[in-house]
Amino acid sequence: MLCRKFFAATAIALMSVPAMAAENITWWDFFSGGDGVRMKALITRFNAEHPDIKITGTTLEWGVPFYTKVRTAVAVGQGPDVMTYHLSRMPLGLKEGVLDEVTDKDLTDAGLTKDSFFPAALQAASGDDGKLHAVPFDIHSIVLYYNTKFLEGSKFLDGNGKLTGISNLKDFEEALAYAKEKGAEAPVSYATGDDGATYRVFYTLFRQLGGELITGNEVLAGDNLQKAAKAIEVMTNWQTNEWQPEQAEYEASVALFTSGKSAFSLNGVWEVPTMVDLEKKGSLGYKWGAVQVPNLMGTQTTWADSHSFAIPANNKLTPEKRKAVMTVIGWMEKNAIAWADAGHIPAFKPVAESAEFKKMEPNATYAALADTASYDPRSSIAGVGSPIYDAAINIISPAIHGYAEPMAAAEQMKSDLQNVLK
Amino acid sequence: MAMLTNRRKEMAVAASLVAPFVLTFALVFLYPAIRLVVLSFTNSPLIGAGEWVGFDNFTRLLSDKLFLTSLKNNGYFVFLTVIPTTAIALCIALMINRLRGSLQALALAIFFLPYILPVSVVTQIWTWMLDFQFGVLQPVIAFFFGKSVAVFKNPYWVMPTVAMVTIWWTNGFNVLLFIAGLRNIPKDYYEAAQLDGATRTQLFRRVTWPLLWPVTALVLTLQMILQLKIFDQIYLLTKGGPFNSSYVMLLMVYREAFQLNHGGYASAIALVLFIVIAAFSVLQYQLLRAGGRR
Numbered sequence: 001m002l003c004r005k006f007f008a009a010t011a012i013a014l015m016s017v018p019a020m021a022a023e024n025i026t027w028w029d030f031f032s033g034g035d036g037v038r039m040k041a042l043i044t045r046f047n048a049e050h051p052d053i054k055i056t057g058t059t060l061e062w063g064v065p066f067y068t069k070v071r072t073a074v075a076v077g078q079g080p081d082v083m084t085y086h087l088s089r090m091p092l093g094l095k096e097g098v099l100d101e102v103t104d105k106d107l108t109d110a111g112l113t114k115d116s117f118f119p120a121a122l123q124a125a126s127g128d129d130g131k132l133h134a135v136p137f138d139i140h141s142i143v144l145y146y147n148t149k150f151l152e153g154s155k156f157l158d159g160n161g162k163l164t165g166i167s168n169l170k171d172f173e174e175a176l177a178y179a180k181e182k183g184a185e186a187p188v189s190y191a192t193g194d195d196g197a198t199y200r201v202f203y204t205l206f207r208q209l210g211g212e213l214i215t216g217n218e219v220l221a222g223d224n225l226q227k228a229a230k231a232i233e234v235m236t237n238w239q240t241n242e243w244q245p246e247q248a249e250y251e252a253s254v255a256l257f258t259s260g261k262s263a264f265s266l267n268g269v270w271e272v273p274t275m276v277d278l279e280k281k282g283s284l285g286y287k288w289g290a291v292q293v294p295n296l297m298g299t300q301t302t303w304a305d306s307h308s309f310a311i312p313a314n315n316k317l318t319p320e321k322r323k324a325v326m327t328v329i330g331w332m333e334k335n336a337i338a339w340a341d342a343g344h345i346p347a348f349k350p351v352a353e354s355a356e357f358k359k360m361e362p363n364a365t366y367a368a369l370a371d372t373a374s375y376d377p378r379s380s381i382a383g384v385g386s387p388i389y390d391a392a393i394n395i396i397s398p399a400i401h402g403y404a405e406p407m408a409a410a411e412q413m414k415s416d417l418q419n420v421l422k
Numbered sequence: 423m424a425m426l427t428n429r430r431k432e433m434a435v436a437a438s439l440v441a442p443f444v445l446t447f448a449l450v451f452l453y454p455a456i457r458l459v460v461l462s463f464t465n466s467p468l469i470g471a472g473e474w475v476g477f478d479n480f481t482r483l484l485s486d487k488l489f490l491t492s493l494k495n496n497g498y499f500v501f502l503t504v505i506p507t508t509a510i511a512l513c514i515a516l517m518i519n520r521l522r523g524s525l526q527a528l529a530l531a532i533f534f535l536p537y538i539l540p541v542s543v544v545t546q547i548w549t550w551m552l553d554f555q556f557g558v559l560q561p562v563i564a565f566f567f568g569k570s571v572a573v574f575k576n577p578y579w580v581m582p583t584v585a586m587v588t589i590w591w592t593n594g595f596n597v598l599l600f601i602a603g604l605r606n607i608p609k610d611y612y613e614a615a616q617l618d619g620a621t622r623t624q625l626f627r628r629v630t631w632p633l634l635w636p637v638t639a640l641v642l643t644l645q646m647i648l649q650l651k652i653f654d655q656i657y658l659l660t661k662g663g664p665f666n667s668s669y670v671m672l673l674m675v676y677r678e679a680f681q682l683n684h685g686g687y688a689s690a691i692a693l694v695l696f697i698v699i700a701a702f703s704v705l706q707y708q709l710l711r712a713g714g715r716r
Contacts, residue, residue, distance in 0.1 A: 398664030
């Protein structure tokens with residue numbers, strides 16, 4: 001009896017396997033929230049369209065946990081077939097030797113060419129020898145979200161209710177003061193008590209001042225120290241004037257803006273879907289927009305990073321499987337418009353320059369930031385989950401809350417990071 | 423001759439009985455420990471081989487500012503927790519000991535409850551209670567200090583707060599040890615002393631305290647070892663900040679090994695931490711025992 005049941009079950013199981021043996025692709029990513037939903041949808045769509053390839057995706061925890069797992073798994077040859085990777089993490093990845101080269105043949109298999117990517121992203125995905133080690137998928141950055149409610153009647157809104165007239169720090173601070181007067185609890189919201197958010201704002205201001213975090217093997221060399229202190233001073237000043245929330249965690253900083261208590265928010269493009277969804281549901285209660293971070297300090301630039309696809313080193317991919325992996329990557333690139341839905345700017349130019357993307361708001365408004373984006377310094381101590389992020393929460397965040405002078409904070413940053421670099 | 427075979431047989435039986443333990447111990451403790459020592463003399467990454475660099479890691483350690491900060495913070499944390507938690511546990515145990523029956527069981531359960539919680543739950547509870555914006559304890563802090571304090575972001579508050587959370591979490595176990603110790607003191611001694619007209623204070627100083635001393639010494643030593651190994655609460659609550667004011671040795675081991683891929687250097691720090699703990703606990707236990715004999 002039991003035996004017959006077992007055979008029946010086996011027979012049914014066998015029948016459900018398609019006639020052609022499918023290539024099973026193991027996929028690791030670190031996407032949660034809106035990103036995670038969209039990536040899972042893309043994978044589902046891919047699987048539906050490709051009966052001969054099956055992606056099995058696993059989502060791991062973003063940051064140090066993900067990259068630690070990658071490193072140990074690759075070392076013992078148990079890595080995935082394909083994984084997502086931050087380009088800011090490329091120098092450390094190359095130093096650890098966890099990334100396989102993406103050859104020209106691979107790109108051909110994927111139906112891609114090098115010149116179809118933004119040069120900055122392509123460069124960030126290559127080693128110092130010019131060899132490609134990842135395929136860039138997007139460019140993501142921080143943008144300036146605004147709530148028109150607090151700016152009405154000021155010179156900062158044009159006839160169409162769009163943000164205008166902020167071309168230096170003075171303008172921006174004038175707008176902050178105006179919003180404060182109009183009753184904004186925190187005129188500019190960002191997660192002042194969080195490593196990533198504090199770092200991104202700091203690095204944007206610092207780069208706009210023309211600062212270089214690492215030159216050669218030296219951290220904050222020469223007058224870069226003064227520039228770092230200046231950036232911290234600006235952020236401290238926003239705190240002293242109560243223009244930014246005190247010790248805000250990430251979720252709280254988003255909630256401040258979505259609940260209409262902030263005039264501005266300096267946050268990642270990945271919160272665009274949050275805003276779009278709230279507006280669609282009709283629960284936002286105000287008009288909003290997002291523009292690239294204005295030139296506040298002298299140079300037009302913004303912190304940016306890229307998600308990319310990479311093949312782990314030490315893999316045992318057969319040529320057929322490798323080809324299947326490249327098919328996956330190629331398909332993802334060509335369908336990146338669904339990923340742009342999560343606020344990101346596609347790194348694949350045919351999508352980024354398509355009519356469909358140009359119609360996409362607010363992405364199209366801030367897409368120009370890709371041309372002037374500042375990636376993290378190319379160093380093994382930079383990038384997601386790196387000592388530089390630690391310095392943001394350990395030093396910059398307390399300093400902007402008044403626990404240290406800007407210069408003292410910059411000096412400690414220099415000495416701490418130099419210590420790690422040596 | 424017969425005796426000799428008997429002895430040999432006994433040895434064989436004994437060996438076969440201890441073998442499972444010895445083998446497991448050698449495999450999961452001894453071998454990794456030896457590897458750690460070897461690793462600390464190399465520049466190897468977390469996984470894979472490295473080159474022999476002699477004492478380089480250790481000399482580098484001595485000039486590493488962060489290491490000295492961590493060492494200092496470890497010391498500060500031990501100072502903030504070991505004696506306070508022992509004293510508090512003793513007081514609670516003395517009070518519970520005066521209760522009887524189910525009331526005593528209930529009181530003991532209440533004090534023991536936090537100890538059964540996993541560390542992540544403990545830190546969640548306290549992050550929520552002490553949250554800067556909406557924590558339920560912030561009005562209390564505001565009442566005493568005039569304004570709310572972001573306790574885990576303030577360089578002066580951070581260590582005492584982590585110490586407080588740790589004491590709250592682990593105190594139950596110490597209470598249990600003290601209760602066991604108190605129950606071991608024969609009632610006769612108290613009766614005899616009372617007949618001689620001893621006061622309550624004298625009972626404690628002349629009977630309870632000296633007879634409880636072995637337990638007190640044990641609790642102090644266990645706490646010392648445990649608190650030198652602080653990591654979880656720091657990692658979950660403060661990540662070592664602000665300004666490294668809660669950076670401790672194990673966090674440094676974690677960062678060096680898992681974030682920076684410096685297996686050799688991380689092993690050297692771990693080895694130093696091991697030596698510090700071993701030296702201090704042996705020293706402390708000997709001192710306390712000597713103190714108890716007097």
